Amino acid sequence: VRCGFPEVIYCPGKSTGEIVQIFRKLYETGVNILATRAEEPVYQAVRDSEICPREDLTYDPRGRTITLMQDHYDSLHGDISVVTAGTADVPVGREALATCLAMGQNAELIADVGVAGIHRLLSRLERIRKSNVVIVAAGMEGALASVVAGLVDVPVIGVPTSVGYGSNFGGLSALLTMLNSCANGVSVVNIDNGFSAGYTASLINRNFKRSDE
Amino acid sequence: VRCGFPEVIYCPGKSTGEIVQIFRKLYETGVNILATRAEEPVYQAVRDSEICPREDLTYDPRGRTITLMQDHYDSLHGDISVVTAGTADVPVGREALATCLAMGQNAELIADVGVAGIHRLLSRLERIRKSNVVIVAAGMEGALASVVAGLVDVPVIGVPTSVGYGSNFGGLSALLTMLNSCANGVSVVNIDNGFSAGYTASLINRNFKRSDE
Amino acid sequence: VRCGFPEVIYCPGKSTGEIVQIFRKLYETGVNILATRAEEPVYQAVRDSEICPREDLTYDPRGRTITLMQDHYDSLHGDISVVTAGTADVPVGREALATCLAMGQNAELIADVGVAGIHRLLSRLERIRKSNVVIVAAGMEGALASVVAGLVDVPVIGVPTSVGYGSNFGGLSALLTMLNSCANGVSVVNIDNGFSAGYTASLINRNFKRSDE
Amino acid sequence: VRCGFPEVIYCPGKSTGEIVQIFRKLYETGVNILATRAEEPVYQAVRDSEICPREDLTYDPRGRTITLMQDHYDSLHGDISVVTAGTADVPVGREALATCLAMGQNAELIADVGVAGIHRLLSRLERIRKSNVVIVAAGMEGALASVVAGLVDVPVIGVPTSVGYGSNFGGLSALLTMLNSCANGVSVVNIDNGFSAGYTASLINRNFKRSDE
Amino acid sequence: VRCGFPEVIYCPGKSTGEIVQIFRKLYETGVNILATRAEEPVYQAVRDSEICPREDLTYDPRGRTITLMQDHYDSLHGDISVVTAGTADVPVGREALATCLAMGQNAELIADVGVAGIHRLLSRLERIRKSNVVIVAAGMEGALASVVAGLVDVPVIGVPTSVGYGSNFGGLSALLTMLNSCANGVSVVNIDNGFSAGYTASLINRNFKRSDE
Amino acid sequence: VRCGFPEVIYCPGKSTGEIVQIFRKLYETGVNILATRAEEPVYQAVRDSEICPREDLTYDPRGRTITLMQDHYDSLHGDISVVTAGTADVPVGREALATCLAMGQNAELIADVGVAGIHRLLSRLERIRKSNVVIVAAGMEGALASVVAGLVDVPVIGVPTSVGYGSNFGGLSALLTMLNSCANGVSVVNIDNGFSAGYTASLINRNFKRSDE
Amino acid sequence: VRCGFPEVIYCPGKSTGEIVQIFRKLYETGVNILATRAEEPVYQAVRDSEICPREDLTYDPRGRTITLMQDHYDSLHGDISVVTAGTADVPVGREALATCLAMGQNAELIADVGVAGIHRLLSRLERIRKSNVVIVAAGMEGALASVVAGLVDVPVIGVPTSVGYGSNFGGLSALLTMLNSCANGVSVVNIDNGFSAGYTASLINRNFKRSDE
Amino acid sequence: VRCGFPEVIYCPGKSTGEIVQIFRKLYETGVNILATRAEEPVYQAVRDSEICPREDLTYDPRGRTITLMQDHYDSLHGDISVVTAGTADVPVGREALATCLAMGQNAELIADVGVAGIHRLLSRLERIRKSNVVIVAAGMEGALASVVAGLVDVPVIGVPTSVGYGSNFGGLSALLTMLNSCANGVSVVNIDNGFSAGYTASLINRNFKRSDE
């Protein structure tokens, strides 16, 4: 186990029993544990297994993450903004958020600032600009990543979401949009992969020291 | 010929001689004539053929259109904004513009207001909001259509352009973006088809009377 | 809230309880409310919640829309035709229709006029030509949009539907057909997006005054 | 060599010399010869090689076919209509036509009856209905095949053409349209493959005897 | 109703009650009726509704077709072979077969002659060569259409089936194979569309008179 | 350098001068050298550079390979058949052949046995069945790989070629066909990659000892 | 039945009763029998049918294969390594393994050596290098096939798996990766097709005799 | 101009004269200037225009970049590794490198460490691990990004390149591979977009301070 990195369990395809077992085994190593795509009954099983003190365990039903914090290491400074476009993008954003927290970073969710109402974004801009990295989760046309990148001077991690229908093609539309961003400083992770966005953002933030500090 | 509609010549695949012939034949019917995708030598051949008074003939080398205005009918009121994102989107925007003009509409090009620098767009917003219809030509990620539609109360016609490279796939990226617009009021025409955007916008504008008038 | 625009609730992904809550909150603002993709039990819950007089509330089980009309503003003149090809395209057409009505427009559904029997379309043509805008909802090969656009002088909004199988690819076939229309004046919205078609058509119609009036 | 079938030379990838050689060799067998995708210089080389009496050799520069008729077998009755949508679809239509003729069938080209002006098609309908098979060559949205199939009682062979631009994707749009035809009786050959359409239509026509005869 | 054509009901999306109603209504017109994609309970409901004498009604559980024969018109001569590759292609083949029968044609199913064991096909060849048209239903790589077309002198209608997995992409693989057939005389209908293949084959066969007769 | 493996130069993107240099350098190591996609002038430059005795150097203009044989190691037994469908598939087949030879294997090209005339294949079957591995290069619908695999008991390596047009999509059609082969024992390499097929076949053959030996 | 080849039953689409029947019929022929994609109840039904001695029957619940071994023929020498990347690729790997065993080959599964932790692969390398053929089953990006092929001198059969999400597109991502392998000696079978990989590997191994032996 | 950011000129679509003009104008602002996709004659024209001292101007013919350094600001610490797979990926890597340098970062190119020979990568690993960010440019299957990310603890920026042929589809293969990376910490930019990778890497590095420092 590399120091400061949580162990991560991707739940789909694993039985509840298997997941509880993995939690038990990892708990002994003393690291933070993050389980993603975890339905509520999985959380209940982990909680009721009394592996660890209940207060160390948290469940986020919208982002579907279970977190077991054992180790609270610190990033140097600053934080990560997780910006989401529509309501339906929030679960992906929250998965990213939980990942950042499990990696010991400060992070905040800034929801519902999609480009159809640009002034909502502009009114949150001062807050966003304080961050060292910005994660943007957006479905449908995914335009938010470009707009945000045009407004900040730090790296933007785009997470296309599969939110939408018709010619959205399961997130392909937002994926292509973000890859073709006309604003500089955007890199992209896989569709709906909030975890990957949070992980990369954390790798950046934990060593980030703004030059004006 | 339906009254008030120009005759349109799509030049690719036609020889210069054929195009001159079509101009000659259409000129006699008294309608406006628009030739699209016309290279400069084609224009020169039409001009030198002395079919019509030179001052009735105009050529736009960037939009590659030849226009021969014979009939100046009027729209009811108002005008059309043709908004373009990057420098490379201007030719498509200018094709749309020439089409609007050939259809007797007022129209104006508002260039270089891509979403990477949102304030350039916001500074032109008052002007754009005066229009009855807005055409948005944008390549790369094509996000501009959504942003504009979120800021105006009138129909927006999106024209994805093939500007870009890599996973742009010849304009597919911008096309999908515009079809998946999270802002309401956007409808879309084919990639690079400034003519079609201008035509549809003109159909709307010529009968448009803002309810506050 | 912009004057004259309904509030719209896209139901998928929201619980019945949440939808009732949104109705309650929006009702107080006095605007029209439109809920799309609403299954019957959702309608029943809204109705039984007694938020508003029952007679202000209507449900269309085929188009799956709930409408709550509070505000009856008028368009200038004229109306919108919503033309559908096959039986299976009717739900999309009805979603468009309900959207037009919720936006205070006159609109009429003209069903079952697909191109396989062109005379059915021709026999309704006089009616369609009276409209200021025409919405065409068609699946399978989506050819109806081109045929209609060749027969009218007003804007046509194409809505490809996902009706079909095999190489239909969830509506892609009809989408490409409509984008490549050889008739002028067609612009396109996303697959199955009757709402978007109705919204755009209403933006056009509410300010439309035919030049011959 | 099966009796009554021409030998066919697909010219791309063969040198002029090779093509002349193949003509010479096939001429001796006494069958009809058809060369497709043949540029003008290829024809001139064949003609100047004096393989056969010049009057037996014909070249169609638009369809790019060379035909050498030696054997004039007859179909039972009737003929084949080759119907094309726009000007740019004519070459594909003519390749189909030449193939039918080389196979000893009666055939006629009915051009420029695309669906954007449905009345042009309706005015030719009586003629088309006389045929035993109808070939429809159309690009852009390819809707003509459905419309024709809805109007006739005989087999329709659709040939999508690569005519178009943008989201046409090299004929894919018209191909999908034709495969998804809502009218019955349409089967489809590969994009731009006029030869294949003509071949299949001839297989049908040479044995066709209308039941009302 | 055009004489000699059955009425066809495509069952998906219709309730059992609706289908029974349509049967009742069509029965009075005296034509043959074919219902496709009909599950067994639908058949039972039609049968139990006592619309017609039970012996006029047949159900094919593998092809999922209900047929009600009232009118037994004849084709001129000959018959149609419906050739299938693997076991899983049989349902599509049987849908084609039922369509041919409902259209008054003679037709026979020749199953399990896929190209992986070419000798099974060769051993049935004499039988197949007696037909006026051959329908080939094949999934996976769909190669059977080419092989058959190389062995017969009559039109071959290819029906790609969605049988397969992985890079089969729901039948796309077989569809492309058949469209690219290197053997002449193949035309193609939509994936899994046995009905369309049977319909087209019947249009050909009912007027077919082999020149050697 | 692993013993018994040639060094391979992929020519595209390298200047003639660079290729000569690489030949010179590799020659000293004593291994066999294979240059693929080599145009004739490249061969002439290598030959005229007098790096090696001319008789050790061979050029295949159809397969576009230059071979410099220095080391003649042996396979255990047997040989490789390289089977091609149409004339246009021969270059890919010859690239595979040259690769086998440069790797010290016995190999033979069996051309023009496409599935449109299955008897040509059957007449060569005895020869093909003597081989330890069979390479099949085929474009258009690529069906030959399945048919061959159904007739032999040894591994078949499929090389889809980009030969074709229309919905061939640069070889995608043949690629999907081969991946979906209904006959067992087929594995596939990239489109047009004769080299890769030859390399893999050689890896198999050099250690192959038929169990009946 | 060709000597030494098992009979294979692909279970999807067959009823439990049908599968038991096929087992019974094949059992009498004395060959090995392999059923793939077999759910547990199918196995139980076969077992309880008492067709054969229970100890000849094995079920692998993870690979979902039933094997009935009657005939234990031998390969010449050596064995096959089945290498898998992540946990979710194991079922595909086990299907390949069971196929090899049913074909009388020696084979071993080497699991969980994905490229994200290259040292796990390197630590198993000595073992893998002892094999005559290597099967690599990997999803997500599928990179393992290239890495393994770079480390061994024998043929590598790649099986892309559909494991993943987002832009994985049901295994397309891994399929393209493997087809584009920069390491030589990789050939590819269809997505998730462990059976096909095992079959081809067995064809190679049963006749393989390493040259250093 | 934001302090510390170069001005960037994307050359395609601009005439040499226009590019010289932009250089002249930007030079006055005192910032660094980077021109990408610049052919040699463009560089010569800029150099000969004597806008600036020749020694401030550098041209990289392989990466096709012109750099004019006026301002040498510093990153906090550390550097960026630009890792490339094959020879053909070097130009994209060098574009990334030049971008990093123009943004005032330390950066080094580590070429030719593709996964087909994993030991070349492992032998450079110590060097790579010293960097704060790693850019990986790879075509064909693009597997290198995953392998590198598995070996380092810092962010990896993947740049898929369009190097390859066949089912590479212009870089799509490598793009999907990188998006589906099974190793954590990879984010991706558009195909061939070395500039974007260098820009994002520089945004990260300029504020990066390793926690162990």
Ligand SMILES: Nc1ncnc2c1ncn2[C@@H]1O[C@H](COP(=O)(O)O)[C@@H](O)[C@H]1O
């Ligand atoms: N730039 C353009 N893009 C697309 N379609 C066009 C364009 N210009 C003209 N057209 C269409 O092509 C028709 C004229 O084509 P043609 O008769 O071949 O010159 C017009 O009526 C339009 O429908």
Ligand SMILES: Nc1ncnc2c1ncn2[C@@H]1O[C@H](COP(=O)(O)O)[C@@H](O)[C@H]1O
């Ligand atoms: N225009 C065409 N389009 C497609 N296939 C053709 C065409 N012309 C000829 N062919 C096919 O190519 C064969 C002749 O090819 P080749 O022997 O290479 O000249 C014919 O028998 C047809 O199967």
Ligand SMILES: Nc1ncnc2c1ncn2[C@@H]1O[C@H](COP(=O)(O)O)[C@@H](O)[C@H]1O
């Ligand atoms: N025709 C070919 N098709 C595909 N890959 C090839 C071909 N020829 C050579 N290669 C690959 O390219 C490598 C040589 O590339 P290079 O070092 O750039 O000349 C070989 O080792 C093969 O892996």
Ligand SMILES: Nc1ncnc2c1ncn2[C@@H]1O[C@H](COP(=O)(O)O)[C@@H](O)[C@H]1O
């Ligand atoms: N190689 C490149 N690839 C992609 N985008 C680039 C590249 N070079 C420059 N750009 C973008 O293009 C802008 C400059 O474009 P332009 O103003 O048209 O010269 C830069 O700010 C970047 O956003």
Ligand SMILES: [Mg+2]
């Ligand atoms: Mg920025």
Ligand SMILES: [Mg+2]
């Ligand atoms: Mg708006």
Ligand SMILES: [Mg+2]
């Ligand atoms: Mg019109």
Ligand SMILES: [Mg+2]
């Ligand atoms: Mg018909």
Ligand SMILES: [Mg+2]
């Ligand atoms: Mg034939």
Ligand SMILES: [Mg+2]
């Ligand atoms: Mg075999």
Ligand SMILES: [Mg+2]
């Ligand atoms: Mg190797």
Ligand SMILES: [Mg+2]
């Ligand atoms: Mg890492």
